[in-house]
Structure formats: structure tokens, C-alpha cells
Amino acid sequence: xxxxxxxxxxxxxxxxxxxxxxxxxxxxxxxxxxxxxxxxxxxxxxxxxxxxxxxxxxxxxxxxxxxxxxxxxxxxxxxxxxxxxxxxxxxxxxxxxxxxxxxxxxxxxxxxxxxxxxxxxxxxxxxxxxxxxxxxxxxxxxxxxxxxxxxxxxxxxxxxxxxxxxxxxxxxxxxxxxxxxxxxxxxxxxxxxxxxxxxxxxxxxxxxxxxxxxxxxxxxxxxxxxxxxxxxxxxxxxxxxxxxxxxxxxxxxxxxxxxxxxxxxxxxxxxxxxxxxxxxxxxxxxxxxxxxxxxxxxxxxxxxxxxxxxxxxxxxxxxxxxxxxxxxxxxxxxxxxxxxxxxxxxxxxxxxxxxxxxxxxxxxxxxxxxxxxxxxxxxxxxxxxxxxxxxxxxxxxxxxxxxxxxxxxxx
Numbered sequence: 001x002x003x004x005x006x007x008x009x010x011x012x013x014x015x016x017x018x019x020x021x022x023x024x025x026x027x028x029x030x031x032x033x034x035x036x037x038x039x040x041x042x043x044x045x046x047x048x049x050x051x052x053x054x055x056x057x058x059x060x061x062x063x064x065x066x067x068x069x070x071x072x073x074x075x076x077x078x079x080x081x082x083x084x085x086x087x088x089x090x091x092x093x094x095x096x097x098x099x100x101x102x103x104x105x106x107x108x109x110x111x112x113x114x115x116x117x118x119x120x121x122x123x124x125x126x127x128x129x130x131x132x133x134x135x136x137x138x139x140x141x142x143x144x145x146x147x148x149x150x151x152x153x154x155x156x157x158x159x160x161x162x163x164x165x166x167x168x169x170x171x172x173x174x175x176x177x178x179x180x181x182x183x184x185x186x187x188x189x190x191x192x193x194x195x196x197x198x199x200x201x202x203x204x205x206x207x208x209x210x211x212x213x214x215x216x217x218x219x220x221x222x223x224x225x226x227x228x229x230x231x232x233x234x235x236x237x238x239x240x241x242x243x244x245x246x247x248x249x250x251x252x253x254x255x256x257x258x259x260x261x262x263x264x265x266x267x268x269x270x271x272x273x274x275x276x277x278x279x280x281x282x283x284x285x286x287x288x289x290x291x292x293x294x295x296x297x298x299x300x301x302x303x304x305x306x307x308x309x310x311x312x313x314x315x316x317x318x319x320x321x322x323x324x325x326x327x328x329x330x331x332x333x334x335x336x337x338x339x340x341x342x343x344x345x346x347x348x349x350x351x352x353x354x355x356x357x358x359x360x361x362x363x364x365x366x367x368x369x370x371x372x373x374x375x376x377x378x379x380x381x382x383x384x385x386x387x388x389x390x391x392x393x394x395x396x397x398x399x400x401x402x403x404x405x406x407x408x409x410x411x
Contacts, residue, residue, distance in 0.1 A: 054072075057133055066085050071182045102123060103119070107182075109182040153235060160199070161197050186219055193219055209241060249311035286300050330362055332382070368391055
């Protein structure tokens with residue numbers, strides 16, 4: 001094994017576990033950002049592919065132990081399964097050949113192991129690629145779940161959609177070309193968990209009347225053959241209930257009696273600054289918030305069903321830009337969650353743009369300009385976690401949360 005492979009094994013030793021809560025879009029004047037995940041091919045369109053190969057091993061062992069029959073999907077490809085040597089080969093869809101290399105999202109799952117989503121590996125667009133070894137963390141006494149993400153209006157599978165399971169730990173994978181997905185390592189092994197599904201061409205909500213963006217699921221003890229589900233997504237542009245809160249940018253106190261206008265729909269905030277707009281338009285829309293004691297907020301935003309958190313400025317103040325990405329890191333089994341390094345790296349070139357350290361409660365915030373970032377949380381003795389965040393003008397991302405699992409043998 002090379003030094004690079006040893007470093008990867010000891011550093012990861014495991015799968016990346018990213019805990020993402022319900023993503024709220026926090027809005028500042030002149031400010032930024034939206035969480036999302038990349039999309040892929042159009043129905044009926046033949047997309048060129050490139051061959052990508054690799055090996056899946058069990059983490060935490062002195063010698064590499066290959067994992068057979070692990071499920072592997074890369075950037076919405078057809079699923080592949082590892083052979084007895086842990087080897088796999090995937091034909092990865094390539095939608096653009098303008099770059100010689102691209103970053104891809106690799107999903108790997110196998111019953112008895114924690115599902116893993118890797119979003120920082122590069123592949124060649126013009127020739128085959130051999131990936132560095134992939135390691136999965138053993139997770140006995142857990143369950144599995146398989147399913148499909150489909151377009152509610154057509155029944156077609158949605159490729160490369162992100163599926164997020166919230167249980168004792170949060171697990172993430174991307175869907176295959178037919179919209180199928182596999183989640184393994186679910187805790188608790190029986191009981192209720194919730195699912196989210198995200199794709200840039202679809203709403204994040206499952207219920208248009210209530211705006212609910214999590215789907216409850218009852219998990220029974222067993223593998224993916226015991227637990228199955230279909231998640232139906234509404235195309236972007238479908239009217240749905242949009243909720244949010246308006247607050248003072250200086251004090252973070254709620255702003256009651258503010259008028260919120262979204263497209264041709266209107267609402268007034270209550271005493272807690274909260275508002276809810278039924279049958280609100282989605283997609284790129286103009287959001288306008290007015291209150292006589294504050295500067296009027298007006299921005300064109302991508303409305304996809306995520307809750308909105310709007311900051312209003314007091315007249316005469318400079319634009320307040322306290323953060324564009326924020327969240328919380330939880331250290332499994334600990335009460336003090338301080339000292340975790342959280343960094344935002346530009347996805348295009350890997351440059352670190354901002355770094356933060358968590359407080360005792362695990363809170364952190366970052367300020368980054370518009371762009372696509374890989375946000376990573378890491379601390380000695382725990383498995384690092386990472387997720388992709390897209391920052392766009394007018395919105396900031398909150399609740400980019402992580403749960404870090406203690407490495408075996410660490411105290």
C-alpha cells in the first residue's frame with residue numbers, strides 16, 4: 001500500500017458522514033447563497049460516458065479487506081456492484097467535455113456498513129480513471145433501505161438526486177440513472193426516521209399544502225430487501241407553501257407586521273416574525289419585504305421550498321454580512337463540541353476560502369462569496385465529514401450540520 005493510500009485510510013478510516021438538517025435559506029441584502037446538488041442528463045438524451053474503476057475496502061483493519069457486493073453510483077450512473085475482490089467499474093455520464101477533469105459524487109453502500117457519499121474525487125473526461133481506494137466503516141446491528149426518487153408528474157426516475165436520511169446518524173447518497181438509491185448503516189435499526197431529497201430541478205417539499213420537506217419512514221430490522229420506499233418530487237415551478245421568518249439584521253430580533261411579497265402572493269409576519277404563503281410561485285422569483293422602520297428588501301431568488309430567513313436593515317446602517325454558511329457540528333458521545341475545524345474549499349480548484357472553529361455548542365459560521373464549495377468538518381479522533389454547498393447572490397445557507405463519529409480505538 002502506498003503512503004497516499006495509508007494516509008487516506010487513516011484519515012478517513014471510514015465513510016464521510018454529513019449531518020444536514022432542514023436547509024433554511026437565510027437572506028441578506030446584497031448577499032448570497034443556496035444549498036443544492038448537481039443535476040445530470042435530460043430524459044431521452046444520450047449522454048457520453050467515461051469508464052471509472054476502483055476498489056472498496058473495509059476500514060479500520062491493518063490489512064485491506066475487500067468488500068464484495070457493495071453498491072456504487074457515480075454522478076447518476078447506472079449502479080454497479082463490487083466483485084469478490086472489491087473491484088467495480090462504472091460508466092460515468094459526462095455532460096461536458098470542456099474540462100479535462102471534473103469532480104464527481106461517488107455513492108457507496110453495503111448492508112452492515114455505513115453508506116458513504118464522496119464529493120471530492122476527480123476523474124478524467126477523455127480517458128478512463130482509477131480511483132484511490134474507498135473505505136467503508138463496519139456498522140453491525142443496523143438496517144438498510146432501498147428506493148427510488150421519481151418525478152411526481154411523469155413517474156420517471158430522477159438521476160443524481162441527493163437523498164438524506166435523518167436517524168441517530170445522518171446518511172447521504174445520490175441516486176442512480178433510474179432514480180434508485182441504497183442506504184445502509186441506518187440507526188436505529190428499527191423505528192422512525194425521516195428522508196429528504198434534493199435536486200436543482202425539483203422542489204424540496206413532499207406536501208404542497210403544508211410545505212413539509214421531510215418524509216417519515218418506519219424502518220424494520222433488516223437489509224434493503226425489508227425496507228423500500230418511493231420519493232416523489234414536484235418539478236421546480238410547481239406552486240407550494242413557502243414559510244420563513246423576518247428578523248432585524250442588527251439584533252436578530254423578529255420583525256412583526258412586515259409585508260412579504262413573493263410573485264403575486266402576499267403575507268404579513270406575525271409576532272414572531274414568521275410568515276407562510278400558500279400556493280406560492282417557485283423557481284426564480286422576486287421576493288420583496290417591506291416594513292416602515294427598515295430598508296425594503298427586494299431580490300430575485302430561486303425559490304424551491306426551503307424555508308426563508310430574511311434579514312432587514314435599519315436605515316443608515318451598512319449592509320450586514322455576518323455569514324453566508326452556518327451550522328452546527330455534533331461530536332458523537334460528547335457534551336463539549338468545541339475545537340472542530342470547519343473549512344470551505346472552492347470546488348473548482350480546492351482553495352480554502354474561509355475557516356472557522358466550533359463553539360462549545362458546536363456552532364460555526366463562514367463567510368464566502370458566491371460559488372460552489374465543499375464544506376468540511378474535522379477534528380482528531382473523529383471521522384471527518386464533508387458536503388457540497390452552492391452559494392448564490394441573495395441567500396445564505398443555515399443548518400449545514402454535521403455529526404462526526406468517533407474513530408475506533410480513539411479516546
